[in-house]
Amino acid sequence: MRRVGFVVNPIAGMGGRVGLKGTDGKVEEARARGAEPRAPERGIEALQALREAGDVDLFTYGGKMGERAAHEAGFEPTVVGYPDGEETTPADTRAAVEALVEAEVDVVLFVGGDGTAVDIAETLDALNTAVPMLGVPAGVKVYSSVFGVTPRAAGRLAARFDRTAEREVNDIDEDAFRGGEVHTELRAVATVPVGDDLQSSKQVGGGTIEGLAEAVAADAREATGVTYILGPGSTLAAIKRELGVDGTPLGVDVWRDGDLLVADAAESDILATLSEQNRIVVSPIGGQGFIFGRGNPQISPDIIRQSDVEVVASRRKLEETGVLRVDTGDPDLDEELRGWLQVRVGAYERRLVKVV
Template sequence: MHVGIAVNPVAGMGGRVGLKGTDGKVAEAVERGAEPRAPDRARRMAERLAAVAPEAVVSVAADPMGESIVREAGFDPVRVVDPFDGEASESAAPPEPTETTAEHTAAVVRAFAEIDGGGEGGGGASGGAPVDLVLFVGGDGTAADVAEALEGTDVPMLGVPAGVKVYSSVFAVSPEDAAEVAASFSRTERREVMDIDEDAYREGEVNPTLRGIAHVPVADNLQSSKQTASGTVESLAEGVAADIRERDGEGVTFVLGPGSTVGAIKDELGFEPSPIGVDVWRDGEVVVRDATEAEILDALGEENVIVVSPIGGQGFVFGRGNPQISPAVIRRCDLRIVASRAKLDDVRALRVDTDDPDLDAELAGWVRVRVGKFETRMMKIV
């Protein structure tokens, strides 16, 4: 097995600082104090790959797109592809992560697949043949870049989810799952690569667009494409809002997640929800609107409750579309999950991917999901 690894080091940076994505917003994310998310997730994947497939042959993109991470995991790459025109050579410091672009990703992937002279590239041997799998770390935008670069080839791709919005069906559920799939798959299938207009997304419009069809390993631990649930949520929103109002005056802080289901609860409470954002409510009023992770932490009190709804078709409660609700926030709150019956009918299980494997394990198990004004349903977080 010959795996080509490429990391988009800025993927997901905009999430916890409230930008809903990083496309065209890297500088603003940095100004807001955003920290890179993708390198840590790449490290988790690489360490797991080294554990389950130490014999794997690895090619990798030059730093800051993965080389050091792969070496630290114990691999000696047969090839290091340098898309920076020598900027990442041994005699020069690698570019800053924020200087990487979609063109760099595409150049690396074409080299992995031996497309258009892709055999050229700094830092190592040619590898001798196309890789058996392109394993990339990023979000939907990165997935689209990889799929476009691989168009016309049979080289499969698999994503390690690191973006804010991860709607495509080419991603593993977690970094560790990605490594295990890469080490064990025996066949591929064609799956959708989706992306959305992030500017429209920030205004509350969620319209995933098909960007391509890619060859992807066949495995159980891949996520589905995002689906929009049908069915009414009015009675559900009415019941949850009534429960929240009962706590007004008690100092209970409610962290209300993004999405249309929780948005209906916000409407029922009498305020206009922030588009695809997290709002904080306490004692009958909005404390913070469209909050960042830091603003949520500052707003929390002695008793706190998170209200979130899983993503339709995927079942993710945390880790897709709501990175502002970080592990630090989750650990200080009780959890209330809400969803329409129609949404749960399309979901076999709930999932979490919080960037904290220990927390993911703590959250796993059976949970009660509110599905109506009074009704609940038991679902398992796997």
């Protein structure tokens, strides 16, 4: 029977839907904007898949750091400790990992983002242990290659893996990220279970996008009354420039009939601007293939269901990415989005790419 250690960072990802692009140092602001915890439900989803995939003995930390999610998923876990207070901290995460290793777990399955991954990787390294770690993606920014591609994928992999490999743990400067700049840093190298459903590191795709941007912008100018929800990234930044707006390189902007309605929009801002016709334009994350669920949680399932979706990418980026992925937080919507999708790679050219 596999012994699985489980720990949740309960505030991970709270900043995403309200446009904060991360929660480090921004918990109170996220709450003031109406943010709701995202990590617990992601953890429950992973644990349900874990139960279905194999015979496991679950060890976890108390309260909202794992115990509650475990009970919701149908486990009767062994609780190895409790956080010091109601508001959890990185110190609680580190203490949880130490307790799980002492309990001789075979893998530490955690729910969080890159910041949580750094805390866990550094703790495991300090303990000089060979116990592997595996992430359930719940953060706004997920640049590290230690996460399952979805919560359920992480749960299945934790139950079934038979080999491990060293993978990168990356993090970014969130303040710079909010200002439109990406400063990534390799923070650790961790031992991770490997399988087909393990996420790659984020890479930047190359290729010329000027013609693509001009064509998409031209179509948008002709689409009277259509609300455009323009996602983050360099490809979309080129489209925004063609539209003549000062958009947000790493945020979501809303445009209609020649006007920038909202810059760096939160979910509530986007919902307030939707019209009878809405079009989401996004580009996959290079190396990972995500079109929803990484870097753009402001574009929520409710928004997606009310909009057409156009995916754009340079030819080179699409070739390097291979398949597309979705992780909206709504399994039914994810299933609806899967299948073959036309991706626009030029003024007139489109390519069929599978969403898996």
